[in-house]
Amino acid sequence: MKSHFTKPALSIEEQIQLLRQRGLTIEDEAYARHYLEKVGYFRLSAYFYPLLKEPKENHRFKNESTFSQAVQLYKFDRKLRLLVFSQIEKIEVATKSQILEKSLQETGDVFWLHDDKNFRDINQFRKTERIILDEWKGSKEDFVSHYEHTYCDNPPAWMMIELIPIGVLSHLYRNIQKMSLQKEISKEFGLVPDVFSSWLFSLSGIRNICCHHNRLWNRILPNTPMELLKPKAHWIDLTSVDRRKTYYKLAMIKYMLSFINPKNRFLEGIVELQSEFPTVDFRAMDFPDDWQSLPLWCS
Numbered sequence: 001m002k003s004h005f006t007k008p009a010l011s012i013e014e015q016i017q018l019l020r021q022r023g024l025t026i027e028d029e030a031y032a033r034h035y036l037e038k039v040g041y042f043r044l045s046a047y048f049y050p051l052l053k054e055p056k057e058n059h060r061f062k063n064e065s066t067f068s069q070a071v072q073l074y075k076f077d078r079k080l081r082l083l084v085f086s087q088i089e090k091i092e093v094a095t096k097s098q099i100l101e102k103s104l105q106e107t108g109d110v111f112w113l114h115d116d117k118n119f120r121d122i123n124q125f126r127k128t129e130r131i132i133l134d135e136w137k138g139s140k141e142d143f144v145s146h147y148e149h150t151y152c153d154n155p156p157a158w159m160m161i162e163l164i165p166i167g168v169l170s171h172l173y174r175n176i177q178k179m180s181l182q183k184e185i186s187k188e189f190g191l192v193p194d195v196f197s198s199w200l201f202s203l204s205g206i207r208n209i210c211c212h213h214n215r216l217w218n219r220i221l222p223n224t225p226m227e228l229l230k231p232k233a234h235w236i237d238l239t240s241v242d243r244r245k246t247y248y249k250l251a252m253i254k255y256m257l258s259f260i261n262p263k264n265r266f267l268e269g270i271v272e273l274q275s276e277f278p279t280v281d282f283r284a285m286d287f288p289d290d291w292q293s294l295p296l297w298c299s
Contacts, residue, residue: 012033012037015036016029016032019032019061019067022059022061023062023063023065024048024061024066024070025067026066026067027066027067031067031068031071035074039074043074044071044074046215047071047074047077047215048061050073050281051069051070072277072279075277076280077215079276080217081210082210083269083270084206084210084216084250085210085211087253087257088203088206088207088210088253090257090261090264091189091256091257091260092166092169092203092207094188094260095166095185095189095200096164096169098188099169099173099185100158102184102185103157103176106184110158111157113132113160113161114129117177118176118177119175120175128168128171131168132163132164135164135165136155136160136163139163141162141163144159144163147159166200166203167200167204167208169200170197170200170201171201173185173197174197187232190232190256191232191256195228198226199252199256201223201225202221202222202224202225202249203249203253204223205221205223206221217246217280217284218246218281218284218285220245221249224243224244225248227243233258233259234255234295234296234299236248236296240288241286241288246285246286247285247286247287247291250266250285251296253266254266254267254297255296258296258299267297267298271292
């Protein structure tokens with residue numbers, strides 16, 4: 001049976017008092033008040049959680065746990081999200097470019113995106129088309145306004161594809177009629193079509209986490225990706241990683257970046273974070289101890 005929610009809202013002072021009662025050391029009350037006011041208790045609670053003793057349901061902090069430790073985890077996670085988002089952006093842009101270029105070469109039709117003959121599943125095509133047209137109608141981009149005031153045709157593919165979110169992009173790609181075209185696109189990222197579409201959809205979940213400022217560190221992530229069994233470049237040992245955790249998703253990003261931009265600095269970005277936040281446990285994200293020396297990362 002479900003019960004009614006009866007927890008009262010607490011003032012900042014009451015929140016500080018509650019944390020202290022539970023055993024958390026608050027070295028600087030003004031510092032704690034600032035973060036509770038500007039970030040919020042509920043958001044910070046995700047970073048208090050690793051500091052709790054087992055069983056965590058008792059809400060008792062481990063000895064010598066401090067408020068600043070939780071804030072450091074929060075700061076690390078924020079910077080990790082910013083780094084990851086910037087790398088996913090590169091993959092998203094490259095994917096749109098490859099789908100557009102190769103589809104135009106294949107069809108010779110600037111309106112191919114509106115033609116259901118180019119897609120396998122008509123119902124999925126119509127669903128995707130509705131989403132894309134809604135994005136178009138809701139867009140405030142200058143090029144959309146100019147086109148609407150100038151032309152009576154459906155927008156050309158290169159305009160439409162700019163507005164497609166990466167999650168919808170994965171469905172669009174998977175529904176392309178010709179497998180040969182799918183293969184031409186996915187090989188630019190060192191992947192086969194099924195894995196490529198799965199990875200795109202998985203990365204859409206990570207992108208959403210980054211956009212909505214949710215926790216990326218130390219959690220089970222949405223949209224478990226397919227395994228890459230026949231890599232075209234250096235990859236990781238699949239027997240020792242959890243595809244639901246952060247490390248696998250970051251390895252996916254690194255693998256795809258190695259084809260988009262072999263001189264990418266994703267490794268350096270992660271290393272800089274590890275150096276800036278030496279107390280953060282990277283193993284909580286499933287990183288192996290020797291991750292920096294593995295071929296995927298050091299090549």
